[in-house]
Amino acid sequence: RRKGGDLDLRGELTELSLPEIRHLVICLVWRPDPDPNQVLHWSHWRRRHQARARRCHYATREARYVRL
Template identity: 50%
Template sequence: MLALAFLTALAADAAPQRTADPHKPTHNNGPIALTVPEIRRLFGAVFHPPTMPTARLLHWSNWRRHHQATARHSHYQRRATDESAG
């Protein structure tokens, strides 16, 4: 439980400020903020070094978060279109 609280605090500290309306996200082309599972995975890679180089591990993490940001943007865009039509 203490480890989960630590990871949650790290994720909250790394997260950018949110807008007041959750359906109107900030327009940011960067990756999503670090999540608890992503921080946990990165810490695991530090303490149990993977078979791949660290640069590749960090590149993969950055690519994954960019992909998630693109998916989030598409989701919000579709939701806004559905709400205006309905």
């Protein structure tokens, strides 16, 4: 954990899914003048957020069963 109680998630990402790959291709190829850095930054943020949400979801469910 980092200061303030937040989990340290800097190295954890979900795998690239087909919809994510489709989104990247659309943003990088078919949109006029895409900024590749911005598109890739968004993808990295989204996958990091998904990893955190997945881990928190599992932790919540695990805590619920531990109390039983």
